[in-house]
Amino acid sequence: TSSPHLPYLQKCLSLAEQSPPRPTNFRVGAILLSRKDNDPTFADDRILSTGYTMELVGNTHAEQCCFSNYAAVHKVSDDEVASVLPVESGRKLIMYVTMEPCGKRLSGNAPCAQRIARTTAGHEGVHKVYFGVKEPETFVGQSEGCRMLTEAGIEWEHVGGLEREILTVAFAGHENGAEEVRAALGDKGNTADES
Ligand SMILES: Nc1nc(=O)c(N)c(NC[C@H](O)[C@H](O)[C@H](O)COP(=O)(O)O)[nH]1
Numbered sequence: 001t002s003s004p005h006l007p008y009l010q011k012c013l014s015l016a017e018q019s020p021p022r023p024t025n026f027r028v029g030a031i032l033l034s035r036k037d038n039d040p041t042f043a044d045d046r047i048l049s050t051g052y053t054m055e056l057v058g059n060t061h062a063e064q065c066c067f068s069n070y071a072a073v074h075k076v077s078d079d080e081v082a083s084v085l086p087v088e089s090g091r092k093l094i095m096y097v098t099m100e101p102c103g104k105r106l107s108g109n110a111p112c113a114q115r116i117a118r119t120t121a122g123h124e125g126v127h128k129v130y131f132g133v134k135e136p137e138t139f140v141g142q143s144e145g146c147r148m149l150t151e152a153g154i155e156w157e158h159v160g161g162l163e164r165e166i167l168t169v170a171f172a173g174h175e176n177g178a179e180e181v182r183a184a185l186g187d188k189g190n191t192a193d194e195s
């Protein structure tokens, strides 16, 4: 039986495919939604925002665009997005991202794990993040995103099954993308089943 999370990762993958290919980052897609507690079929999910890498002007990440899009709709600056995220008893904020939120960016811009963690400063914020692959070591070596989420008290979970597709899209702008996909598939934590 396939995981109920896969349709959301599939949608994130479609978002990632809209990202302009670059050798200097990964093409990633993200969704922010509100989920009713104890709702096993996710029937009452409410999509709040989506984003993909470089959707917005500048060197922007998918999760960053997801928050920025939401902030813009609610007429606040990116830094104030936490103040306009919905807080409803019996519901939690969930994020789906094709790739583990970054813990460090070579550009020095604020990493997405930090942006997600900031939503919980003084607010309920994001409760859990589901992602389809760990960040490959290409740019920053061993990824720190999950550790940063844990430190912020935010749950996270790797949902397997779409690793090859997600990495193929992520690496599309890279010189030797196919080789990097094979290497990343070999990494522990991204071992796709042999199918
Ligand atoms: N989760 C995630 N979403 C994205 O939209 C994206 N592009 C990355 N990519 C992570 C990678 O580590 C950084 O792209 C490099 O570290 C270069 O940093 P910049 O992107 O130039 O800030 N990761």
Ligand SMILES: [Zn+2]
Binding pocket: 061, 062, 063, 101, 102, 111, 112, 113
């Ligand atoms: Zn990021």
